Structure formats: C-alpha cells, structure tokens
Amino acid sequence: MNLEQIYNKKNPWPARESQRVLFILDVRSSLEEEVLRGWVQHHANVDNQAFDAPQVCIDLRDERTGFDSGQLVMSLALPDDTLIVPLRIVWTPSEEGAMTLGRLRHLITGDPRRPSPRRGKRILSTAPERVHLMVGKPDTMSNLKHRFEAHHAVDNASSQEAFASFVARQAAVVLDMAERQLKGGRYKMPRHVASTMMASSDYNAAVQRLADEQGKPKEELMKEAAQYMKEMISTPTSFWLDVYARFNTFCLGLGYEQDIVYDQASVEKLREIVRNNPSMLLWTHKTYLDGMVVPKVMWDNDFPMPHMFGGANMNFPGLGYLLHRAGAIFIKRSFQDNELYKITLRHYIGYLMEKRFPMNWAFEGTRSRMGKLMPPRYGLLKYVLEACEATEAQDIHIIPISISYDIIRDVEEYATEQTGRGKGAESLKWFIGYVRSLARPMGKVYMDIGEPVVLPRAPEPGDRLALSKIAFEVAVEANHVTPITFPSLVTMSLLGAAPKALTEEEVIGDLNALLGWAESRNVRISHDFDRSFADQMAGLLGIMIDENIVTRYDEGPEIVYGISLEQHPVASYYRNTVIHFFVNKAIIELALVKASESDAEKALDVFWEQVDHLRDMFKFEFFYAPTDEFHRQIREEMACYGDDWEQSLAQGAAGFGKLLQGMTPLVAHVTLLTYTEAYSVVASLLARKEAHDTWEEKDCVTEALTYGRQAYLQRRISSESSIGKQLFKNGFQMLQSRGLTEGGADSLKEDRVEVARELRELLRRIDVIRAIGVANHGSV
Incomplete structure (x- = not known):
C-alpha cells in the first residue's frame, strides 16, 4: 500500500454547491503537513476542482502553549457560507505497541501515537495501516460566528483573535470526536477549558459583578483567575490516561485478584446514564485505593475517564503530576472567603457537567476509620449542584457506588489512629512505602452500583435542607448496595x-x-x-x-x-x-428484652418506646429510614417470627421466649456492644462533673481515651474496639443532642447520672442477648 492508496480511503472535500472551503490542518510536524496537503490536493485533482481551497496549519492538540492563530485570523475573512473543514492524521500503535501503551519509557522513546517525522516516514512505508486520515464535521462560517457571538464576551479590539481561537477550539473538538470513533470512548477528554472559560460571556459577567463589588479592575481579577485555572483545571492527555490506567492496574494487582467484582448489566446501565445526563459518581471511602477502582472499571469498559476531586494532601510531586493529567481536580482546602475562586470553580464544574464529563469523589470526604459509612460531607456536592443550577442542568443523576474489599491494608493504621496517635503526612516517600506494603494477598475488590438519585433540577443555592436530604438518600442507597462478603x-x-x-x-x-x-x-x-x-x-x-x-x-x-x-x-x-444490615434486628432484640421485663399489658407500648429510643440514641452512628418507613421495617421483621407477635409480647416472659426461638441468629451483642460501651465511657465521665461544668468535644475525646483504657483493664468494657476517637465523638454528640454537655442548673447533674445509668442498663440487656446466643448456638 502506498500513500496514494491511503489518500483514496477517504475524501476530505465536503459535499457542497458553490461554497468556498477552508481547511484547518492540525499538524505537529512538517511530515504531517506534507501528508495532509497532499491529501487535499490529491482529491482536488481527482475531482477536477475548479479552485484551490485555502489551508491553515495549526497545532490543535497542545493546550500548554495556546494557539498560534495569526494565520487563521487572516483566513477567516471569507464569505459567511464558507465551509470550514478540520483535518488530522491519527497514528495508531502496532499490535505489539498497543500492549505497552502507558509505559513511562515512552517519555524517552516517544509515544507510538505521536511519532517523530523520521519514524512517521518509516510507518508510512512499512505499516501504512497505522495511518488514519480524519475529517472533522464541517461547519459554515456563519454558524460559527453565531455561536461565538451568543456565548463569548470580547471587545472590538480583540474580537478577530478571539473568534479565531474559538474556531480553532471547535476544530479540535470535532476532530477529537472523529478520532474517538477509532480509539474508543475512554479517550474523551475536555480540551482548551481555560481558554473557553476566559472567553465565556457568563464567566466574564460574573467576574465583572465581583469586580464592581470589590472596587477592583476586572483585568486584575481575570489575571488572578487565570492562575486559579492553572491550579485546578485538569489537563488529561491520551498518554497520561494510559499511564494512569496502567498505574491503577499495577497498584490494585499487587495484593488483589486481577478482576474487580461487579455486575456488567449495572455497568451498562451506568454507561447510558453518564452518556445522556449530567452525572456524579459518589463512592464510599475505605482506603487510598478507592480512587483507583472506579477509574479502572470505567477504563476497562471504555468509559470516558471520570473527573475526580482530590484532596490537596495527595497533590505532592510525582503522584500529583500524574493525577492532574489523568482527570484529577485539586482544589484548595479552604476558600470560603475567596469569591473569585468559588466563581471559577463553579463555572469549571458547570462546564464539565454540561459537556457530560462525569464527576466522581468520595462523598464521605475521608476514609472511614471504623468500616461503616461516615456522615456525608456537603462541600463538593454543594458546589457541583450550584454549578448545575447556574447552567440550568436538568435530570441530574447522582449515582451511589459502594467499594468493598476482602482485606484492607489501612485497617491497622486506623486502629492505631483511633487510640489517639496522629496520622503521618502524605508525601512521595510515604506513597512509595504505601504501594510496597500492598504486595501481599488481600483477596478481591468489589464495586457495586446503586440506583441513582435523580434531580429534575438542582436545588436553590443555600437550601441546606434539600442538600442534606440528597446526601442522605445517596448514603442510604450506598449502604443498600454494599455487599456481604x-x-x-x-x-x-x-x-x-x-x-x-x-x-x-x-x-x-x-x-x-x-x-x-x-x-x-x-x-x-x-x-x-x-x-x-x-x-x-x-x-x-x-x-x-x-x-x-x-x-x-x-x-x-x-x-x-x-x-x-x-x-x-x-x-x-x-x-x-455490613453492620447496618443488622441494626434494626439488634434494636428489636433489645426492645424485646425490655418489654419482657415490664407488665404484660404495657409490653407492646414499651417495645415501641424502646425501638424509637434506641433509634434516637444511635442516630449519629447509622442511617435510618424516615420514621414511618422505619416502623414498617420493624413490623416486617417481627412478622417473620409470627403473625401473632403482638399477642406474644402481651404474654410476658413466655411470649418473649417463644419469639426468641425463631430469631436465630441473635445479633444485638455483636452489632451494638461496641457503641454502647463507648457511649458508656463518655457518659460515666460526664456524670462525674458538676452541673455547672461545660464539656467540650476535644476534652471529651482526650479524657475518654484515657478512661477507656482504664475501663478496659478493669473489664468494665469488653474489648479495645470500644476505645476510639470517632466512637467518643459520636457519644459526645449524643449527649450534646440531649442538652447535657453545657453547664446548667443543679438538676442537670441528675440528668447526666441518669443517662450513664441508662447505658449501663442497656449493656445488661446486651449481656442477656449474648448469654442466650451462647447457650443456643455458641456464638451469634
């Protein structure tokens, strides 16, 4: 096959009547320019074209240097019906080379998809099947002008250059779309985002309003915003996406089985959602590896790489460089007082959502140190939804994703942290050590996709109640799809x-x-x-x-x-x-013990009173359904042990024994013991204080860590798993919600003593369940 045969595969000239044609040639070398010009001329001669179309050469793929659009500015002074046709050469690797994509050695030897002129000539002569000539979708000059004027704010002095840059960006977009037909959807990536935002009329208007409010020149704020964009905007490339995919596979494969366990039908459903709707993928957070799981599954299934919010703690030399070029968005830890930063971030997110680039992050905000789901953090969700509201996005899909592991390398570290020892700072040296520590058998990784929470429109900015309800729905669904392993x-x-x-x-x-x-x-x-x-x-x-x-x-x-x-x-x-699956049953068991010890005629009332009381006591630990739904769940569980369970309750101890016979396995002692013991430690400390003493959370945790160790040595609590910072923080919140931590009247002393007494009594009931379980089955 020679060059002429390559040319004959496709005709770059569009079908037209009398319009003129302007070709934009996306070239990186003299060889690419020579081939593309030859392609245009070949078909002009074959088709007996009556005139030569102007051709502009420009490198559309290098976002770091911007466009050299001077020649394009001059060429755009053509009639409005002129058709603009972008052309590009795509070099694909050999079959052997495709297996090595993403290897760092290509930084030295060169990416096989971006050959040097010398290597390109060799490919043309020896492997022409690796050469693909691409035609981007043509558009008329008038259409491009109309779109430019509708969305861009420029002054007359710079309008020609701004329009030329806009045309170049549009050429890059349609060429990328054509190229993805060959390379696959995983290489879909946003291009020239910063320049697009800087030219956006909406963004310029927002910055102008801020400039007026602050009494500063708009140009000064735009210069500052350009620096923010450089920091936050991810600049993915095919090469670094390949590197990141290989890196993820390597890290996960050190200790885990090669294939992540997931349901293929759920992944295909996810594909349709992210293709057609603005989407967020919110995943549970157990370990540093979580951020690799979703990208790996999506990469393996030819999804566009999701953009990932990353904490500034992970933006250290080496890893930060890679992640920034693979879709990570590093944002400042605190920017509440920086309005320009917030405006820039909001418009960046809005742009990505509008262009259907899915966002993904850990909605807990930090790794769970206890295994169960942590309370969601609203910050990123708030900013993404505000961006959706600003762009009037519709049918926003928030997809909960549960990531689970058989064994997690970080758990020993968590156990140490919960005793009060600090966590070391992340760095490149730390990360290398962390990766090396993964090289031991740890079983499988599981990714489970929940039903999306669908919002017809984003809530009004500042509607914290709506935000908390959305986060709660996501958390409940994430729990629902977490698998038992x-x-x-x-x-x-x-x-x-x-x-x-x-x-x-x-x-x-x-x-x-x-x-x-x-x-x-x-x-x-x-x-x-x-x-x-x-x-x-x-x-x-x-x-x-x-x-x-x-x-x-x-x-x-x-x-x-x-x-x-x-x-x-x-x-x-x-x-x-998986403890959340068993919480309702544990509450039932403890409520039944309490009811069995009361008067028979009051047993049912006592049962429901205890169900609601225990639900409230542990509300900082678990996610419950709304009250009516929660009561329905309790009734459904009780009905499994007999349709006449209410009558059995009225029979006192005899009825209690009858119900327990069918309740295997008993789970109250294995589900709620840890939390009850931790709360008991905190409540005992508070009961010793005077009524006028106010207790702060920090002091509570410090004192509880010390007293918890003593209580364990005295066997007032059963194990060290009941000693932990997060447990004590939640225990403090429970006491605070009852108004017991602020100093007050003398009667407050007795209220504090009473809650300590209540928790000791709850521990007694847990011991009853444990004793019955051991007697019946030797364990649960």
Whole structure:
C-alpha cells in the first residue's frame, strides 16, 4: 500500500454547491503537513476542482502553549457560507505497541501515537495501516460566528483573535470526536477549558459583578483567575490516561485478584446514564485505593475517564503530576472567603457537567476509620449542584457506588489512629512505602452500583435542607448496595463468640445462619460469594489468619478459630462494613428484652418506646429510614417470627421466649456492644462533673481515651474496639443532642447520672442477648 492508496480511503472535500472551503490542518510536524496537503490536493485533482481551497496549519492538540492563530485570523475573512473543514492524521500503535501503551519509557522513546517525522516516514512505508486520515464535521462560517457571538464576551479590539481561537477550539473538538470513533470512548477528554472559560460571556459577567463589588479592575481579577485555572483545571492527555490506567492496574494487582467484582448489566446501565445526563459518581471511602477502582472499571469498559476531586494532601510531586493529567481536580482546602475562586470553580464544574464529563469523589470526604459509612460531607456536592443550577442542568443523576474489599491494608493504621496517635503526612516517600506494603494477598475488590438519585433540577443555592436530604438518600442507597462478603461474616461470627473460640463446625453453622437471614431479607450479597465455604476454609480465611485478624489453633483434638483481644479493633472494622444490615434486628432484640421485663399489658407500648429510643440514641452512628418507613421495617421483621407477635409480647416472659426461638441468629451483642460501651465511657465521665461544668468535644475525646483504657483493664468494657476517637465523638454528640454537655442548673447533674445509668442498663440487656446466643448456638 502506498500513500496514494491511503489518500483514496477517504475524501476530505465536503459535499457542497458553490461554497468556498477552508481547511484547518492540525499538524505537529512538517511530515504531517506534507501528508495532509497532499491529501487535499490529491482529491482536488481527482475531482477536477475548479479552485484551490485555502489551508491553515495549526497545532490543535497542545493546550500548554495556546494557539498560534495569526494565520487563521487572516483566513477567516471569507464569505459567511464558507465551509470550514478540520483535518488530522491519527497514528495508531502496532499490535505489539498497543500492549505497552502507558509505559513511562515512552517519555524517552516517544509515544507510538505521536511519532517523530523520521519514524512517521518509516510507518508510512512499512505499516501504512497505522495511518488514519480524519475529517472533522464541517461547519459554515456563519454558524460559527453565531455561536461565538451568543456565548463569548470580547471587545472590538480583540474580537478577530478571539473568534479565531474559538474556531480553532471547535476544530479540535470535532476532530477529537472523529478520532474517538477509532480509539474508543475512554479517550474523551475536555480540551482548551481555560481558554473557553476566559472567553465565556457568563464567566466574564460574573467576574465583572465581583469586580464592581470589590472596587477592583476586572483585568486584575481575570489575571488572578487565570492562575486559579492553572491550579485546578485538569489537563488529561491520551498518554497520561494510559499511564494512569496502567498505574491503577499495577497498584490494585499487587495484593488483589486481577478482576474487580461487579455486575456488567449495572455497568451498562451506568454507561447510558453518564452518556445522556449530567452525572456524579459518589463512592464510599475505605482506603487510598478507592480512587483507583472506579477509574479502572470505567477504563476497562471504555468509559470516558471520570473527573475526580482530590484532596490537596495527595497533590505532592510525582503522584500529583500524574493525577492532574489523568482527570484529577485539586482544589484548595479552604476558600470560603475567596469569591473569585468559588466563581471559577463553579463555572469549571458547570462546564464539565454540561459537556457530560462525569464527576466522581468520595462523598464521605475521608476514609472511614471504623468500616461503616461516615456522615456525608456537603462541600463538593454543594458546589457541583450550584454549578448545575447556574447552567440550568436538568435530570441530574447522582449515582451511589459502594467499594468493598476482602482485606484492607489501612485497617491497622486506623486502629492505631483511633487510640489517639496522629496520622503521618502524605508525601512521595510515604506513597512509595504505601504501594510496597500492598504486595501481599488481600483477596478481591468489589464495586457495586446503586440506583441513582435523580434531580429534575438542582436545588436553590443555600437550601441546606434539600442538600442534606440528597446526601442522605445517596448514603442510604450506598449502604443498600454494599455487599456481604466472607470476611465481614466471619468477623461477625467470631466477634459474637469472643472471647470464646469456635470449632470449624460452629463457624460454618454461624455463617449459614447469618447468610440465611440475609438471603431471606434480600440483603445484597457479593456476586461471587462462594456458598461452599465449608470446603474452602483454608482460602480467604487463611489470608485472614496470615494477617493476624483470625487466630487458628490446631494442636487439640479439634481445630478452633477465634479473634484475640488485641485484634478486636481490626476485626471490628470488617464486621462494621455490613453492620447496618443488622441494626434494626439488634434494636428489636433489645426492645424485646425490655418489654419482657415490664407488665404484660404495657409490653407492646414499651417495645415501641424502646425501638424509637434506641433509634434516637444511635442516630449519629447509622442511617435510618424516615420514621414511618422505619416502623414498617420493624413490623416486617417481627412478622417473620409470627403473625401473632403482638399477642406474644402481651404474654410476658413466655411470649418473649417463644419469639426468641425463631430469631436465630441473635445479633444485638455483636452489632451494638461496641457503641454502647463507648457511649458508656463518655457518659460515666460526664456524670462525674458538676452541673455547672461545660464539656467540650476535644476534652471529651482526650479524657475518654484515657478512661477507656482504664475501663478496659478493669473489664468494665469488653474489648479495645470500644476505645476510639470517632466512637467518643459520636457519644459526645449524643449527649450534646440531649442538652447535657453545657453547664446548667443543679438538676442537670441528675440528668447526666441518669443517662450513664441508662447505658449501663442497656449493656445488661446486651449481656442477656449474648448469654442466650451462647447457650443456643455458641456464638451469634
């Protein structure tokens, strides 16, 4: 195949009547210019064109230097019906080269998709199938002028240059679209964002209003805004997207199985959503690796790379450079008083949403140190929704995504942090050490996609109630699609039995009971959960033993498994990842104990009173359905143990015993013990203070960490998993919500003592459930 045969594959000349044609040639070298000019001339001769069309050469792909649009300015003085046709050469790698895309050695040897003139000539002569001539969708001069005038604010002195830059950007966009037909959707990326924003009439108007308010020249603010754009706007390229994809695969593959577990049908549904709607992908946050999971799944399925908000703590040399060129948006930690920064960020987000570039971030704002979902942080959601409101976006889709792991390398660090020790600062040296620490077997990674929260329009800016409701819906759905995995069930079983160890048969019995309960309630279970785990106890359980999460003793007549006391904080983390599924049942069990100890005729009222009281006590730990829906869930669960459960309650202890017979597995002691003990530590400290003493959260946590250690040594609490900063903070919030932390009248002293007494009584009821569970099944 020679050059003429390459030319004959496609004709660059558009179908037209009498219009003139202007070709914009996107070239990076003299070779590319020569080939594209030859292509135009070849078809002009073949078709006997009566005139030569003007041709302008410009590099449309280098955003760092801007456009050299001087020649284009002169060429745009053509009739309004002139057709503007962009052309480009796309070089694809060889089959062997495609396997090595994204290797850092290409920084030295050159990206095979951007060959030097010498290499390009060799490709033309030896592998012409790697050469593709692209035609961007033509447009008329009049259409381009109309679009430019509708959305751009420029003065007369710079209008010609601004229009030329606009035409160049549009040429780049349509050429990119044509190129993606060849390369795939994963290479869709925003181009020339900063210059587009700087020319936007809406953005200019917003900056002008701010300039008027602050009494500053607009030019001064625009210069400052340009610096902000340089900091925040991501500049992805095909090469760095390949590097990032390879990097993600490498890091995740160090310790986890190669294939992430997800439902393909859900991914295809996600594809349709992000293609047709402004979308946000909000994922749960357990480890630093979470930010790699969604991009990897999307890359593997040929999605456009989602733009990711990143904390400034991760923008250090090396990693920050890579992430910035792979879709990461690093924003300042605090910019509440910087109106220009907020305007710039809002318009940038609005641009990305309008162009259907999905946004993704961890909506908890930080890694969960306890395993369960953290309260959502509203900051980024607020700014994205404000940007949607400003651009009048419709049908905004917020998709909750749950990311789970069999084993997480960070958990030991979390357990240490919760005892009061500080977290080290992130740096390149720290990150290299972190990556090296991943090289150990850790099982599988799971990504589960929830039903989207759909907003016909964004709420009004400042509507905090609407924002909190949206975040709550996202959190509930994220919890709903979090799957039960083998490690979460094993730790739940063994922590329920602690300090007792269980035989293999007892462990299997517990797992079957927990799994059976979950399946009967349609709880999400991992797609590849191996229900023949009885035959494979050495597999994932073996990894947990190697990680010292589970202990195994095989020198007696039977093999037994347990969790040593010092490992309770670590094991609790894995249990907590699915604890939300069992909270309602735990509340029911504790309410039943209380009701069984009251007068028979009052038992039902006592039951519901306790259900609501416990829901309120742990409202800072768990996400509940609204009250009416919550009560319906309680009734549905109770109906599983008999349609006559209300009559059974009225029978006192006998009815209680009848109900408990069908309630296996019992879960109150393994679900709520940790939280109740932590709250008890905090309440006991507060009860010792005088009524006029005011207690601050910081002092509460400091004192509770010290007293918690003493309480554990005295065995007033059962394990170190009940000692933790986050637990004590939530306990403080519970007391604060009851008005007990601010100093007050003398009667406040008795109120504080009463809540401490109430928590001790709740611990007694948990012990009752534990005793019944141990007697019946040896564990949960």
